[in-house]
Amino acid sequence: MARLEGRTEGLTDVDLDLVRRARQFVAEHVASHASRWELDRRVPTETFALAAQQGLALMLQPEKEARADVPSYLGVARVAEEMGAGCLTFALPLLAQNYVAWAVARHGTLEARSSLLPQMRAGSLFGGFCLTEPGAGSDVAALATTARRVGGKWTITGEKARVLLGTEARFFIVFAKAKGADGSVGVGLYLVRAGLPGVEIGDAYAMVGGHALGCNSVRFWDVEVSDEDMLLPPGQGFSFAFDAIDFARLYVAATACGMLRAGLEEALQYTTGRMAFGQRIVDFQGPQWMLADVATHLLASRALVDEAVTCVSDRARFTPAVAHAKKFVTQVALPGLATCAQLLGANGLLARNASGRHFQCAKIAQYLDGSTEIQNLVIARSLMRTI
Template structure:
């Protein structure tokens, strides 16, 4: 059975943790907040802001300093994710994909040559990466890969389409999961490192999304793209295991994003409730509003502990699969609920862009969908329980 106890886990934050948290909060408030509404409205990618994130070390936080990263633990990463997500989930998802899926996957399973060639530039923020698993007919059922990578001796010939790819239009490096041997099913899948600009690699249109609108989401098309054999991650047939293992860690990042969205909405609602007057007093003095705020604070704190637990287990090299799925499931549900409550507390003002909470509500929904839907998280939790 998977680890389910919190015995022995230390949730106290170190001075380094608190410094990371404060640095992320300051960056979010000074660099992201002023342009968040405009970028959301026009679906504008935060190019300059992401560049600064790289300069501050937020795009390779857990990567070893040997490869240009910060060498930090997962707890530091989720603290930074929470603070940035309080303000702008579009920016934090760029950070999440680059850290959790691309950099972690390459450092953990890549060859030394792959790390030197790609990881160092990704960790520093010189370039950003994307993780390509979903397809038009392969979302939750990740085994049904239609993208193919046939072995041609010294290279693979890559063909197919990937959907809903975060950083799809701006990434320089894509980790592409593809079927090499159909007869072997999921054991015949590989993951290949593909560079933007290679012949046959086309970036499709940018998706017009409900939320996280300034993040960069595209379809990617591959037509007879030649991928050198040395760009395969792991042994032949390792691709599906690579994807699932990487996503297990990625869920912690998205759980932290959901937590941040919820916490950001709560902070705005609390502040507004103290300023807004109704029936001769601040609405925070009305029991109906107090009950909403109390329930928001309680559920957010519960989500925070689940996220911290998953991060601690990962840092201690313990089984964190169930904990990560629980954290993502609960935090995403809290994010959707808390942002809706924040809009309600704001009343009519909550329905207009100026007050930010309507954007947070739209952003919250995706946390119940990407990197494994809530339904998939329940399956993962049940599977781990029944081991």
């Protein structure tokens, strides 16, 4: 198989080791299994646990970024690319667990931290990030879930939509509107365990693809949580959400680089091995130009991911930089993967081949953590601030 990995400049020894482990893990446990997960509509929790044991879960630890044994943001981006080359449905749930774990690690009680984080690190326990609602997607400020003060506790009421790994999660971090101590209404963040009375976990959505993501709706019918389970008070929830979403956008973009790379490698392999009209398909100029265009988009995509990583410590630059990266990579991945599938002829339709499977996932990536149009909104706002 052709290999079109990215540059290794700027990666530390820890990063290189993790990238190597991710590549090997994907080859052994993901690439040849992902189509079966999709056909069976199964969430591969046992594969997540195996990956966690290889250090591929909870890799992001911003407060420890300076430590020598922790991978850098660039390193995690390259790992995300490797995982995406296997399957978005493998990469995304593992990456998303980082943001859930941050909320617990930074704002949870000692009891929450010690009961949840070790199991999350081992890949045996998952949490759901509950921001989106049936009536509030792009416009998250319109969220309608509430947390009310009743009898010295918080009562959570509302419905959350499209919760990644929601079918498997044993707890949720829930963004809800609440009245603060000064009487003003703001969004707070609450930790809600799945077993509490009033928590109703929906079945996985039937989607056009991506069933291994375990995506569903979760309803909270007057669920009581204690003060200790308020992770962030009213007014502070959104700042955490947007911080997490910036990182999520970066790593969705890196994952989409991996999908595009896998499609290109497969198309290169196929057109080099397949004969038509007395010569290799790759020797016709038409296919060469198709491959060349995808390769250009892959390089440009990686450059935008790398550029975003360089802005990580400056929020004002990081937010638009990840919006550029997420928008561009997911925009070129979809037609790029269609091109790769086209180069495989009817083989491009087979579930076991990467191009068709990644094509479905590339569409999903266009919505994740804000649609393409919302990235444009972020970019345009940052442009207007320069005037």
